[in-house]
Amino acid sequence: MKLSKRLQLIADVIIKYKQGSILADIGTDHGYLPCYLVENKVITKAYACDVAKGPLDSSKETIKQYKLDNQVFPLLGSGLNPILKRQVDMISIAGMGAYLICEILDEHREYLRNIEVMFLQANTNNDHLRKYLFANDWIIIDEQMVKDSGHIYEVMVVTARKNKAVTYSQRDEEFGPILINNQTPLFKEKWKNIETNYIFNDWISCCWVGGPHGWCHPDGVIAFQNNIGKWPDVEDVYEDLEILAKEFPFLNLTCTLMNDEEFDATESLVSFEVKNGEVNVIDTIPIDELQFDRERKFTFRPGHENYFDLETIKKWADEVYKED
Numbered sequence: 001m002k003l004s005k006r007l008q009l010i011a012d013v014i015i016k017y018k019q020g021s022i023l024a025d026i027g028t029d030h031g032y033l034p035c036y037l038v039e040n041k042v043i044t045k046a047y048a049c050d051v052a053k054g055p056l057d058s059s060k061e062t063i064k065q066y067k068l069d070n071q072v073f074p075l076l077g078s079g080l081n082p083i084l085k086r087q088v089d090m091i092s093i094a095g096m097g098a099y100l101i102c103e104i105l106d107e108h109r110e111y112l113r114n115i116e117v118m119f120l121q122a123n124t125n126n127d128h129l130r131k132y133l134f135a136n137d138w139i140i141i142d143e144q145m146v147k148d149s150g151h152i153y154e155v156m157v158v159t160a161r162k163n164k165a166v167t168y169s170q171r172d173e174e175f176g177p178i179l180i181n182n183q184t185p186l187f188k189e190k191w192k193n194i195e196t197n198y199i200f201n202d203w204i205s206c207c208w209v210g211g212p213h214g215w216c217h218p219d220g221v222i223a224f225q226n227n228i229g230k231w232p233d234v235e236d237v238y239e240d241l242e243i244l245a246k247e248f249p250f251l252n253l254t255c256t257l258m259n260d261e262e263f264d265a266t267e268s269l270v271s272f273e274v275k276n277g278e279v280n281v282i283d284t285i286p287i288d289e290l291q292f293d294r295e296r297k298f299t300f301r302p303g304h305e306n307y308f309d310l311e312t313i314k315k316w317a318d319e320v321y322k323e324d
């Protein structure tokens with residue numbers, strides 16, 4: 001039996017994380033997943049469950065076609081209801097919206113305490129599903145992504161939270177605690193990461209012990225960034241600016257490259273204008289016309305945002321929010 005790429009990934013994670021040998025597939029439709037797993041001897045028994053008669057009949061066809069009548073049992077009913085009185089080790093729920101999956105899980109929370117592992121794949125609103133799971137003492141032990149027919153799916157492997165110390169953030173809910181720490185090309189495609197090589201907005205974070213180099217004012221003006229790494233050509237910087245201009249066509253700024261860092265620079269070399277999604281070379285802006293504070297004294301103050309204390313930052317934040 002050949003599965004779709006999406007179902008194959010679910011089968012693969014079941015092969016990797018299976019516990020016990022009996023699986024219930026809720027919302028099974030054609031019953032491909034349970035039939036595949038039994039046929040390939042990953043499990044010995046499966047329940048193919050569906051709320052609707054039509055899809056369940058389809059699963060019966062598949063069971064018949066692959067001669068699995070003694071191992072895959074079609075059951076009609078909503079959610080977990082058809083399996084409440086049966087022994088089940090694992091549950092898979094795939095191909096539905098997250099809200100429906102959560103309703104199904106929530107209806108029989110106590111029953112689920114005896115389930116070793118769940119394999120979940122929501123077509124939409126993965127953040128909602130994760131939020132529900134985390135709030136109900138489930139943990140995600142693995143997450144994987146797959147692109148199938150132009151759509152990117154996320155598959156979660158879920159077990160009961162035994163260690164109370166595991167905590168999740170809003171970021172984990174949104175992006176997936178494992179996916180975000182293992183940013184695959186598919187993750188980047190989904191979240192449309194923008195990658196530049198030399199130009200970053202490092203106002204908030206920077207690994208340099210002296211604090212961030214950037215100087216992005218609360219009103220959005222990026223006034224200064226004094227070091228963009230080792231050692232790009234003008235073309236490299238131009239290419240980064242092009243990426244930013246394309247992604248943020250509302251940007252309206254100039255960029256001037258100087259012959260050295262903040263306190264040692266003596267002349268401007270080239271200026272660009274980023275506007276309307278394009279980058280153009282403009283007349284070089286002389287160094288003494290650039291808007292940055294050359295009098296600032298160099299001090300190591302780790303943890304400070306460009307020499308601005310928390311009070312100042314708060315004051316600016318208040319001004320910005322007041323404007324909204």
Ligand SMILES: C[S@@+](CC[C@H](N)C(=O)[O-])C[C@H]1O[C@@H](n2cnc3c(N)ncnc32)[C@H](O)[C@@H]1O
Pocket residue numbers: 007026027028029030049050051052055077078079080093094095096100104
């Ligand atoms: C799009 S199909 C997904 C089939 C298969 N799980 C997959 O991933 O390819 C969704 C199936 O869920 C079933 N379904 C919807 N609500 C359900 C519920 N409350 N309980 C059980 N099955 C449900 C539908 O009848 C349908 O067959």
